Amino acid sequence: MAATETRLLLLGTVMLFEPVNGYQLRRELLSWQVEDWAHVNPGSIYSGLATLARQGNLARHDLVDGSREVAVYTSTPLGRREFEKLWRAAVETPDILSPLPFHTGMALMPLMSRTAVREALRARLANLDANARAQLAQERPAEAVPPHVLVLADLWMGMGQTEREWLVNLMARVDRGDFGLRGEPADWEAPADDPGWQMANDRQRYLELISRKG
């Protein structure tokens, strides 16, 4: 399922802003310029939310907000466990040919504790090195592969090396306490025009409506 990163993204973004509706998520994701990468057409968001709700990873609340009906989502304990699993997999598994899961994971890093982040990054580094060793050990002899394909292996090696250096740096920053992670004070505040601020009001109202319904 290529949909893994969409699941991760939706689940994580709901956790950041819950309770939220689909339109708010879309607005926020657009402001992240996520359109550039992930599959976040309106349809994907709504059907993704529906799927996650069906699986019990999200709870759907059909609220009447003023004169309007809104479908508002919150995460469930199951969904939060699922998120951690997806997040770990995305961050621990290097994949040169689809960097998206990792980038999605980085964007959602503040939802994880410092310990968890540290462990996941360490695992990524180990896997990166294991991949590099495996590639040098070349299961397939060079003669079995045409030259124009062989040359791609050099690119991969280089990319792996570049990422490794960057990753070591990132791990050092995590170790010395950079970034506001889960259970820590935020290290950063969104600018005034961020849609996240507009959401805050709705969030409060949604919370009341949900508790009123029980």
Place this chain on the structure above:
Amino acid sequence: MAATETRLLLLGTVMLFEPVNGYQLRRELLSWQVEDWAHVNPGSIYSGLATLARQGNLARHDLVDGSREVAVYTSTPLGRREFEKLWRAAVETPDILSPLPFHTGMALMPLMSRTAVREALRARLANLDANARAQLAQERPAEAVPPHVLVLADLWMGMGQTEREWLVNLMARVDRGDFGLRGEPADWEAPADDPGWQMANDRQRYLELISRKG
């Protein structure tokens, strides 16, 4: 459409081996270890071929081969033009977040002439540099982005730089005549256990069956 690289891959592989059936393509693609990246489940291949045929990019021939019915595909002039368009786009457009189209393009490089390859790689280099400049010019000020997202930009810059060096190297090799490209003698022969060899027999038989049907 994320299906662009599937279209490119199928169209190109058909051109390499035509006339071919879906099973042969699948076998060949598996031997390329394409499963690791592209969406090449059996279903994708057959439905992809059907779509390309419907659009006139491929011709489908329903042959009776011995006691068996086989659906065999050949490329059309329209399809070959479409391939060139897709190939150029894949190779000329750098995209850090989905390297697949480029890798697919590289794998299919022998279908293009040396001039075309040279031009496309030059265009890629120009785009790579343009992207790097755009990123340095930072439309968004650093304060508008949380630190854990900002740090990804460093990774992208590094990746871009690594690819640039590799690309300059590759261009030099193309300039000095490496790789057997379209209209040139092959510079490489597949090992004896490559499914490409098994295909050669069927190819001849398919050709006869097609010409007999007219």
Place this chain on the structure above:
DNA sequence: GCAGCCATGTTCAATGTTGAACACTGTCGA
């Protein structure tokens, strides 16, 4: 007070993707 327009929130038909499962053929040993 109403016409026009943007913002909000969602649906849906068309299309693509997944991978298990089907159906058939050949072959090799018991």
Place this chain on the structure above:
DNA sequence: TCGACAGTGTTCAACATTGAACATGGCTGC
């Protein structure tokens, strides 16, 4: 000669994705 099994070639229902289009509300200017 039978049955097991690997190889060949394809289909299909379930599911995901696409993005245009719908429906409604509120604001703004006239």
